[in-house]
Amino acid sequence: MKFDPVLIGPRRAESVANGWWLDRTINDALDAALAQCPERIALTAVRVEDGARVRFSYREMARMADRIAVGLARLGVTSGDVVSMQLPNCWQFTLLYLACSRIGAVVNPLMPIFRERELAFMLAHARSKVMIVQKRYRNVDYEQMIDGLRARLPELRHLVVIDAQQDGRPAPHSFDALLALPEWERESDAAALLSQHRPTADDVTQLLYTSGTTGEPKGTMHTANTLMSNIVAYAEAMRLGADDVVLMASPMAHQTGFMYGLMMPIVLQAHAVLQDVWDPAAAVRLIDEERVTFTMASTAFLTDLAQTVAAKRTGVPSLRAFLCAGAPIPGPLVEQARVSLGAKVVSAWGMTELGAVTLTSLDDDDERSFNTDGKPLPGVELKILDHDDRPLGPGVTGRLFVRSCSGFAGYLERAHLNGVDDDGWFDTGDMAYLDERGYMRIAGRSKDVIIRGGENIPVVEIETLLYRHPSIADVAIVAYPDARLGERACAVVVPKEGARVELADLVDFLKQRQVALQYIPERLLVLDAMPSTPTGKVQKFRLREMVRDPAEGREG
Known part of the structure; x- marks a missing residue:
């Protein structure tokens, strides 16, 4: 697949000079964790249906990433190829991204809610070489669904299915048989396969589709530099480090789950806990049992969690902060969450194209979380313009433009839709205003979403x-x-x-x-x-x- 990350070159020198782009990939982060804390627990994946938990230390995670990477290479995947996956939050999701990064492949996470209509377009547009699904999830047979599309996807060479069985054993096309069980990393050519195609920090590493106003999804391209620059600033703002335990129940096929539930814990050498199906009672148990300190999700998740804890009259004393994004947070919800959870509620706003853009501070008064969407992270600039492109003052609603070190690399084969001017300002399509203290508030959308x-x-x-x-x-x-x-x-x-x-x-x-x-x-x-x-x-x-x-x- 030929990618066209046209938005990277023009801002590279400034981003490096300002220390925003560190030219560090997820490979570097995993290698550092393997060297410095190999036995630390890196990942716990929980299946809510039966409570099953799978754990990986950093040593085990690195070994499995190498194994899956060589397995993908055996399937013909090489640098620049797209590997699509439609999975819930599971250990295979995390390991597949790490494996793709080992061999320079581009990961394309797809939301489990997508059906034939969305998938046919996305898989064809991405020219996906491999598609990985769970056999069944929430009463949907994903293998059958993708099989029904194969005739329309001539470039899709392999469908790999988690939990596919044949005569009580892993089927030949199963994830276990092709990727997870054979000790591919011990093969004679494994070292060469794992080293010769490692990507640079400016290569496209993630392709994530977003819905907009054009009538078809747009493939948002990100590099390690764009993603990492945001993760580092975000973690510093939330005062997160290696001792933290991050719960991710928000889908990792969204930027929220991918950046802050998959990538960020590895960068921090912390412990990630993945929940595959949202169940607030299960989340309360996980927070208590795994000593979770931080989580991030939409307002609906915060509502459910606060109500469940209040109803059970139990506490979650380890949880320090809940970062909430996706919709404004009602004031009464913040008050209820502070009482029932005992955690700081942080308001944030972001986009697939940008990652998190604004956050309230851990030191802010609670009212900032329900009256604003926070201040820009380091490396992020905002401006509010009227319809004649004139700047607007505090408290006046206008069109929101963002210039950010974490800005995406462009839309795949849709450069004319990038919406970035010659000075690097991205038209978000949102309406917003800044208050007199520099806090932003989203006030609506000029785009039809x-x-x-x-x-x-x-x-x-x-x-x-x-x-x-x-x-x-x-x-x-x-x-x-x-x-x-x-x-x-x-x-x-x-x-x-x-x-x-x-x-x-x-x-x-x-x-x-x-x-x-x-x-x-x-x-x-x-x-x-x-x-x-x-x-x-x-x-x-x-x-x-x-x-x-x-x-x-x-x-x-």
């Missing part, structure tokens, strides 16, 4: 599908607030003359087109006509008002 529990809903794509519904003349999808998930999606439709539209019908229509369940609207508002401008553009701000008070339409 709904964020449901930290997951971006591709509004344009879903609208395009619904336009094909035989009973719909016009459709728009807008957000409505939700106390737990932050936002949910409402479909606003104008039926064709004489037709009737019901929510259950829309849900079935989208399911038949293999749309991820989390992307399907959860409410329906039926109108006689869309509010629009004189030029015919739908006024979505009016629709959002109607969704909050649907007296002008009919709920379906």
